[in-house]
Amino acid sequence: MKAVCKYWCSLIQSPTFVAKHLRHHKNQENLLVHCYHVHGGASALSLFPDAYLAGTSLEYQDHIPTPTSFSTVSTVLGPVDGLVFIYNDHSLMLLWNPATREVKLLPPLVVSSLPLSSPSRTLYSHVFGFGKDPSTNDFKVVCVRDYWDDDLQVWYVPLVSVYTLSSHSWRQFRDYTFSSLRVVKSYTNTYLNGFYYWGGISSCRVFAFDVRNEIFREIRTPDTFKSMQGNLALYNDSLATFAYNRGTETSVDVWVMEAEGCWIKKVSIGPLLNIRRALGSWKTGFIFIETGNMQLALLNPDTKEIRHLGPRINCYCLQVSRYKESLVRLH
Template sequence: MHRPRLEFPEVLVMEILSKLPVRSLTRFNCVCKYWCSSFQTPHFISKHHHNNLKNNNLNLLLIRCDGNNFQPYFSHLSNQKDKQYIVKQKIHLPFFKSATPSVHGACDGLLCLQESSTDKAAIWNPSTREFRILPPSSIQCPPYFSSIQEGRWNLVEVSFRHAAFGFDSKTDDYKVIRFVALTFINSEDEHHFESQVELYSFRSDSWKEIPSPGYTLTHIFLGNNCVDGICYWITECPVFHDFVGPILSFDMANEKFSILSIPEFIGPFSECCFNLLAFNGSLGVITYGSKGIDLWITSEGIWTKQYRIESISGALWPLGFGKNDELFLRNIGTGEVLQFHPSTQELKKLEINTYLDNFQYDTPLLHVYVESLVRITGIQEPKEHIIRQPIRDVSNKSKCEERSA
C-alpha cells in the first residue's frame, strides 16, 4: 500500500527555502527549473536577504596579506559551539595577485575591491563567488593644466584611493566613487598634485568624471564608510595638518558632496587615533589611544557615546565589529587577534595570528557581510582559489597521520 504523497503549497516551500544559506540554494538549482528561476527573482532575493538580516546571520572576513609570498587573501572566520572564532577557510583573491586591494562595502552582501596603485577594481559577491571586473578608468590628464604649464610637467604617478561603495535607491543602482590622485614633476624636481573624482554606475557599467570637492582626504575608516547611500570621509585641516578637518559626505542619489562639522571629541592626530565606520545603520567614530577606546554614533547630527573600553594593556589596533557588537582587535606586538565583549567587558584571545601580516603599511581589517543572492552577471571565481578545510583541522589531521605512522 502506497502512502499518499504529501505536497506543500509552493508559497510555503519558497518561504522555507528563503531561510537557507546560499550554498544550499546553489545545490538546489538542479532540483527543478521552477526552483532555479525562482531563486533569481527580485522578490526571492529580497526575501532571502531580509531573513538573513532579521536573524543576524553575519559573515566575518579578515583580509590579510601573506608575508611569505605577499599574496592577498581572505580568512573566513567561523563561530564554533564554544563561541571561539577560528579560521574556517582561506580564500585567495583572483585578479589581485600583486598587491592587497582595499575592500569597500558590504552593500547588500556585495564587496568592492580596489587596487590603489592601478585602476583595477571589481565587485564581488562572496556568497556566490561571482566577480564583476570594472572597466578601466575614464580619468584624463587635466587639459587646462598641461596647456598652462606648456608641457614642462610630466605625469609620473596615478593612484586610486578613498573609494566608497553604496546603493542608490532612487535609481536602483549600485555605485562606486573613488578619488584619483595625479602627481606631476618638472625638470627642477618640483612636484604638483591634482585630484579628480570618478563615479561608476552598475547599470551602465561605466565611469564618469564628477567635480572634485577640493579636500584632502585621510584614509581612516574602519570596514565600511557608507550608510544609507551616503559615503563619508575624514579630511585634513588645510591650515594645521596635525588637526582634523570637516567630514566630507557624498550622496549616491543626487551625486553631490556636502560637509559635516567634525565632532568636538576628536582632537589632534597626536592625541589619539580614530576611524570612521558604519555601526548598526548609523555613522560612527571610534577613538583609541592610551586612555582607552570610545565608540560614538550620530543621529540627526547629534553624537552620542555608545560605550567606552577602559585602558587595555598592550598596543591594540581595532579591526572591526562582529555579530553582537563585539570588537575585534589586533595586538600589534604579537600579531594576535583578540575579541572584546562590551556587555561583559571580557577580552578573549582567539586562535588567530596575523604575525605574517605585520607590515607597517598593511594592517588587516575585518569586514562583515550578510549572505546575498544578488546577481552581478560577472565571472565565477575559480574553485582552486578556495581552501575550504579549516586550518586547525589540517594541522590536527597531520598530527594524527604522524602518530598512526
C-alpha cells in the same frame, strides 16, 4: 519541467526575493577578514560563520576570488548587500559576491577625457568608496584621484570617477570640494543608507559621498576628537567613530552620529593594555580590536575581556566587516 525551472530561476532572481533573502532571520552574519601582509605583499581574504566566533581560535582559510591576477589585494570595501569591491596594486578592480562566487571585472580608470596631459603629471593619491543608490538600487564605486605636476608645481583639481554596475561604465568629472588627501582609509565597512563615509586626516572632520546625487559632504565632529585617533565604523546600524588615545594603555570611546553633525558618546572602555586600534563592532555589542602585535581579537566592553581570534602573520593592513550572504547578481 523546463517551464517550472524557468519560473523558479526567475523568482529567485527577482529584486523582491533577493531583498527578502538578504534580510531573512536565518541569513546569519559572517565575519569577513582581509589581511595585507608586510612580507611579500601577499593578501588573504577569509570568511567565518558566526559560530566560529563563539568557539576556539579561528583557522584562516585564505580565499582570493578569481582571476589569479588578484593574488595581491590592497583595498576591500563593503560588503554592501552582500557585494564586495576589491582593488589591487596593479590598478585592477572587481566586484565579488562570495555567496554565488560571481566576479565582475571593472573597466580600467582613464584620464584622457580631462586636460591632464602634462608629461610631468603624477598620481599622488587616490581613495575609493562603494555603495548603493537607494533610488535605483544600483551599485556604484567612486574613485577620487589627486594629481601633482612636478614641472608646473601645481595640484590639478581632483578627478572623480563613478562606476555604475547597470551600465558597466565610468563617468568622470572634476570636483573642487573634495580631495583624497583629506581622508584616511577605513578598516571596516562605512556605507550606510545611501552614503559612503571617510574619516578625515584631521579628526575633527568626516566626509561623505552621496551615492544617489554623486556629491560630497563635509560633517563636523566634536572638538574632543582633535586630541584622539579614531576609526569610522558602523555601530548598531549607525555611523560611529571608535576614538582612542594610544599609549602604554589605551582607552576606547564609541561616538555615534545620531543625526548629521550630532555625535553622542555611547560606550567608554579602558584603559586597556596591548591595543593598537579598534576596528568595529560585532552584533553582540563586542568590539573587534587589533592588538599591539597586529592580531585580531574580540573585546567584551562589559567585562573588558579580550579573546584572541587566532594567529595571523603580521599585517600592514587588517580589515574586518560583517557579511551576510546575498543573491545579488553581477551579470
